[in-house]
Amino acid sequence: MDIDELCRHPEYRNYICCSHGLAYAGIKLEAYTRNGLKSIHRTAYSKLAGKQPCTQRCSEVYPRQISSWCETCRVWRKYLCDASNLQNIYFEKMMSWNWPTSYESITPYFLPQSWANQDFQDISTSCHIWDNCKNIFMIRQHVLHNLRECRNTFIAHNPRLRVTDLEKAKVFDALKDLFKDADVMLHIDAQDCLSELDRIEKGDMLSNSLKSIFEALSKHSDNIVHLQNIADRLMESQNDLHSAVEIENERHVQVIDTNDEIKDEQYQIQASVRGLEEKQNEMERNLRRYHERVINMIMMKEENIGNKELVLNFFMSHRFLIIFIAIIAIVLSICFNYYGYKD
Numbered sequence: 595m596d597i598d599e600l601c602r603h604p605e606y607r608n609y610i611c612c613s614h615g616l617a618y619a620g621i622k623l624e625a626y627t628r629n630g631l632k633s634i635h636r637t638a639y640s641k642l643a644g645k646q647p648c649t650q651r652c653s654e655v656y657p658r659q660i661s662s663w664c665e666t667c668r669v670w671r672k673y674l675c676d677a678s679n680l681q682n683i684y685f686e687k688m689m690s691w692n693w694p695t696s697y698e699s700i701t702p703y704f705l706p707q708s709w710a711n712q713d714f715q716d717i718s719t720s721c722h723i724w725d726n727c728k729n730i731f732m733i734r735q736h737v738l739h740n741l742r743e744c745r746n747t748f749i750a751h752n753p754r755l756r757v758t759d760l761e762k763a764k765v766f767d768a769l770k771d772l773f774k775d776a777d778v779m780l781h782i783d784a785q786d787c788l789s790e791l792d793r794i795e796k797g798d799m800l801s802n803s804l805k806s807i808f809e810a811l812s813k814h815s816d817n818i819v820h821l822q823n824i825a826d827r828l829m830e831s832q833n834d835l836h837s838a839v840e841i842e843n844e845r846h847v848q849v850i851d852t853n854d855e856i857k858d859e860q861y862q863i864q865a866s867v868r869g870l871e872e873k874q875n876e877m878e879r880n881l882r883r884y885h886e887r888v889i890n891m892i893m894m895k896e897e898n899i900g901n902k903e904l905v906l907n908f909f910m911s912h913r914f915l916i917i918f919i920a921i922i923a924i925v926l927s928i929c930f931n932y933y934g935y936k937d
């Protein structure tokens with residue numbers, strides 16, 4: 595479906611006008627619908643007053659065992675079933691404990707079981723309520739029938755989203771009949787509603803609405819372009835970041851390699867230092883041995899010097915001189931004796 599082409603099509607504009615007209619009727623008749631429900635509730639309350647409030651949430655706890663319900667819920671159920679034109683009423687989703695205090699809580703009595711919408715501004719929901727409340731809403735049956743027929747055929751079940759001029763006329767005739775209905779007229783300013791409906795039918799409001807829609811779409815489109823630019827920039831940033839991460843990873847790998855090399859060199863240096871330490875230890879041992887040797891030699895030398903001094907002292911002592919003189923005297927006496935005999 596080409597949306598631009600569809601928006602320019604007159605039958606699409608008819609569709610929008612019809613949809614707008616139905617929505618307008620639903621909003622305008624909300625008070626009428628609520629007042630009818632309030633009337634049912636008021637009458638029920640006046641007849642069933644004085645009962646104890648429900649304390650066991652009957653419809654929720656015993657949805658199919660009515661005999662287990664409290665007296666209040668049972669009498670209210672009986673009254674409201676009698677007030678509805680529907681034959682099959684299901685209580686699973688109802689809140690029976692609220693019936694005496696809230697007119698809105700009795701609404702499901704007048705809607706089909708599958709009907710999830712409880713919006714009092716929805717024309718279709720309102721049609722069900724108008725049709726199913728006994729003796730409350732007095733809208734003529736053919737008016738109600740036409741309204742539903744038009745709503746279902748031309749709006750709700752119309753996937754083409756196009757309405758011919760004739761179909762559009764049928765829809766607005768049905769809406770005008772609704773606003774002109776005697777029962778409805780008691781609750782609205784019929785003349786004002788019909789004038790507004792006329793403007794909607796002519797599309798006066800639609801022009802402004804469509805203008806607003808197209809302005810919004812244009813703004814939306816600008817926003818999308820802006821967002822796209824941001825997304826592009828983000829993508830570029832992401833790519834840059836990705837590249838930076840890759841470069842950083844490469845650097846990291848290089849740093850790891852360098853670190854390994856440094857570790858190897860460190861290991862070699864440590865090995866060299868260990869070798870040097872061993873050599874130093876050996877040299878220290880050698881030096882120690884050399885020192886010991888030198889000390890020994892010095893000690894030995896000192897010992898020799900000591901011995902020489904001892905001998906010298908001996909020779910230089912008085913005792914040595916006496917002995918020496920004695921020996922000389924002995925030798926001289928021997929010589930004298932020898933040579934003396936000879937002579």
Ligand SMILES: [Zn+2]
Pocket residue numbers: 648649650651652653663664665666667668690691
């Ligand atoms: Zn109860």
